[in-house]
Amino acid sequence: MIAIRNLTKLYGSTRAVDGISFEIKKGEILGLLGPNGAGKTTTMRILTCYLQPTSGSVTVKDHTIQDHPLEIKKLIGYLPESAPLYPDMLVYDYLRFVASVREIEGAQADSRMKELADMCGINEVMHKPIHELSKGYKQRVGLAHAMMNDPEILVLDEPTSGLDPNQIVEIRDIIKRIGKEKTVILSTHILSEAEATCDRIVIISRGRIVADGATAELKTEAGSDYVINISLQGAEFDDIKGQLESIAEVNGVIPVRQEDGVVDFHVACSGSRDMRPAIYEIIKKNDWPLLEFHKESRTLETVFRELTREN
Amino acid sequence: MTNTINIFKKEFRGYFISPIAYIVISIFLVLTGWFFFSTFFLFGQAEMRNFFSLLPVILSFIIPAVTMRLFSEEFNTGSYELLLTMPVSPLNIILGKFLAATAFVAIMLMPTLAYAFFISFLGDLDWGPVIGGYTGAVLLGAAFSSIGLFASSLTRNQIIAFITGMTLCFVLTLIDKMLFFLPESLLSVFQFLGADFHFQNISKGVVDSRDLLYFLSVCFVMVYGTNLVIQEKK
Numbered sequence: 001m002i003a004i005r006n007l008t009k010l011y012g013s014t015r016a017v018d019g020i021s022f023e024i025k026k027g028e029i030l031g032l033l034g035p036n037g038a039g040k041t042t043t044m045r046i047l048t049c050y051l052q053p054t055s056g057s058v059t060v061k062d063h064t065i066q067d068h069p070l071e072i073k074k075l076i077g078y079l080p081e082s083a084p085l086y087p088d089m090l091v092y093d094y095l096r097f098v099a100s101v102r103e104i105e106g107a108q109a110d111s112r113m114k115e116l117a118d119m120c121g122i123n124e125v126m127h128k129p130i131h132e133l134s135k136g137y138k139q140r141v142g143l144a145h146a147m148m149n150d151p152e153i154l155v156l157d158e159p160t161s162g163l164d165p166n167q168i169v170e171i172r173d174i175i176k177r178i179g180k181e182k183t184v185i186l187s188t189h190i191l192s193e194a195e196a197t198c199d200r201i202v203i204i205s206r207g208r209i210v211a212d213g214a215t216a217e218l219k220t221e222a223g224s225d226y227v228i229n230i231s232l233q234g235a236e237f238d239d240i241k242g243q244l245e246s247i248a249e250v251n252g253v254i255p256v257r258q259e260d261g262v263v264d265f266h267v268a269c270s271g272s273r274d275m276r277p278a279i280y281e282i283i284k285k286n287d288w289p290l291l292e293f294h295k296e297s298r299t300l301e302t303v304f305r306e307l308t309r310e311n
Numbered sequence: 312m313t314n315t316i317n318i319f320k321k322e323f324r325g326y327f328i329s330p331i332a333y334i335v336i337s338i339f340l341v342l343t344g345w346f347f348f349s350t351f352f353l354f355g356q357a358e359m360r361n362f363f364s365l366l367p368v369i370l371s372f373i374i375p376a377v378t379m380r381l382f383s384e385e386f387n388t389g390s391y392e393l394l395l396t397m398p399v400s401p402l403n404i405i406l407g408k409f410l411a412a413t414a415f416v417a418i419m420l421m422p423t424l425a426y427a428f429f430i431s432f433l434g435d436l437d438w439g440p441v442i443g444g445y446t447g448a449v450l451l452g453a454a455f456s457s458i459g460l461f462a463s464s465l466t467r468n469q470i471i472a473f474i475t476g477m478t479l480c481f482v483l484t485l486i487d488k489m490l491f492f493l494p495e496s497l498l499s500v501f502q503f504l505g506a507d508f509h510f511q512n513i514s515k516g517v518v519d520s521r522d523l524l525y526f527l528s529v530c531f532v533m534v535y536g537t538n539l540v541i542q543e544k545k
Contacts, residue, residue: 048396052545073398080396084389088329100317101397145393 001026001183002047002153007056009042016042018207019056026152029179031198031215032187035308039207040187041081044157047185048078060153074102077151081158083142087131091122091141094130095148102149116144119174136167143174154178156186160193172197191300201300205308218300228267228276229256231292232283237263243282249275262291314399318407319414322381326415331377336419339373343423357434359427363444363514367484367507370416370448370455375476377415378459379469381408382541386467401541409453409460409534416452420445439516447513450526451506455480457533464540480506483529 002024009017017039024030032040045051047058049069057064063071086094095116099109117123120140125133130141139159146154159175160168175184175197188194194201194215201218203211211218232240240263241253249271256264269275276295283290326332346369347362354361385391394404424445430436455476462476463469487505490498502508506529509522 045392050392050396050545070398070400073396076396078393078396080389080392082389084393086325086390087388088325093324097317097321098397100320101314101399103313103398142393 001028001061002185003057003059004043004047005057005059007043007046007058008054009039009046009051010054015207017046017053020204020207020209021056022202022209022212024183024185026183027179027181029175029184029186029197029199031194031201032185032204033189033191033194033201033304034187034204035189038204038308040204041157043204044078044155044185044187048076048155049073074149075151076153076155077146077148078155079139079142079146079157079159081161082135083138083145085130085138085141085145088129090127090129091133092126094141095144098145098148104149112148112150116147119147120144121170135162136164139163139167139171143171147178151182153183154185156184158187158189160188160190168193191304195300203304203307210307211303215300218303226269227296228269228279229264229292229294229296230267230279230283230290231262231264233263233289233291234261235263235286235288237265239286240265240288243286244279247275247278247282249273250279264292314403315407315410318394318399318404319410322408322411323414326377326411331380332415335373335377336422339369339419340422342369344426347426357430357436359430359436359441359444360514362423362426363440363448364511366448367451367510368481370451371480371484372477373419374412374416374452374455375459375462375473375480377419378412378456378476379463379472381412381460382463382537383467383469383472387469402538405460405464405534405537405541409457409530409537412456412460413449413453416456417449420448420452437516440514443516443518444514446518447510447522450513450523451510454483454506454526454529454533457530457537458483461533461537461540464537483507 004023005021007017007020008015020039020043032043034040042051046053046065047060049065049072052066057066060072060075065072089097092113095113096109099105099113104112117126120143122137122140122144125137125141130138133141139162143156143159146156156175160171163171172193175186178184179197179199186197198215200214201211202209237255237258244250244253244267249269251268251270254266254268256266258264267275267279274295276293280293343362343365346365350361382391385394395401427436427438427441431438458479459472459476462479463472465475466472483504483506485505485507487502487508490501493501503525506525509525512519512522
């Protein structure tokens, strides 16, 4: 449905997006994850023909963004971050305007607007000016805007940012309902949200893709790896590191804190076998006073942190 | 084409939703009314020449105030992103906004038609220059609107857009009054660039193709310039 190839966007000399390639199939809910400034919004803006890429190509169905932007815009409904709607217009007038631009006229527009008002729960604010609306209602009007012509592809940039927990659940339900028939791309930096709504997750960091896979796949991959947090007294870190890394399953020993003779560190392990007994054997052999010792399985969150860490 | 009309409708209504339209029209009517009628009875002639000679200067700061929000506000609130990602081309947006501003200027001029009817009761009014004057005023309004639109596309700050637009309009209005600074060989060129020069020609009641061509080319150049600026922003 959508193919993105080697997409690069430069702002001056900063690379906002740096050679991104991925594909989106019909009916997929794709989550674009990444820390702030990773290039999520820029990627979405290029996909919706708001920005031109510096290089690379984006193909939606058989159209490219350079040659047929209008055709692509007809296929895509887009909700930008924080829904920047016209503050002076009434909600009704605004949606009416969107309907006319989307070539929905007369009675058809009326019935479509009624449908959307019910779906997004904006019946009671229909005749209020947009600047009077709360953030949550604005977001819903933005969602109604994006779904006006029942588009095949929905692009939502942080659709739940600034909403209260109840509204977040409601918006997620709406997205899931739409996602049954439509292709949805949504960006977020809330991991639980991506886990709850998306079929597939692409993690972007500093303009590059660092992970791409089905949500379940990323999680099982993450599940087989785990971290052990240990705190020891009166031991040399280099000594500990040398001895622990002799175990095959240990991938690395990462120091966290060293003060007053206490050393805190993580031991990253791979494989499904629990390495705690083996590590404990080493500690016992050296007779290091043990202050803390616990295992933490890697969640999506730890995967995310590791992949997007600044260094 | 339909989308140009859709955007035109939205922008034109937008003027009347917010208080801008009413404030600008009031200021315009007070200013023209005051300056025109303060000398009208002294001359004691049933004509509107003085009204039309005032227009270029007054319009050169009224119109940038009308057009300053067209793009600047959209850039500032971010609504431009929503607008451009709907199935419209940048040219649809530019033309729609330009036509809306021009239509607004025409609406603003309409109440002053009352002056003409009022004067025709006082004496024998020659309608030729009046019709010419209004045709010229709409053309001048269109030209200044395109300049204001261009200024608005340059910045997200409405005040900068206003001052830039006003400066450009004033330069075009006053350029043919500054000719004594220039060498003789350049005189005709600079006179031809002056908006006031062409406007006064039309408001005599003679619609010359050169004057028409002048106003249309100002509109074309400015709309084209706006398009370049907008494309550059992508």
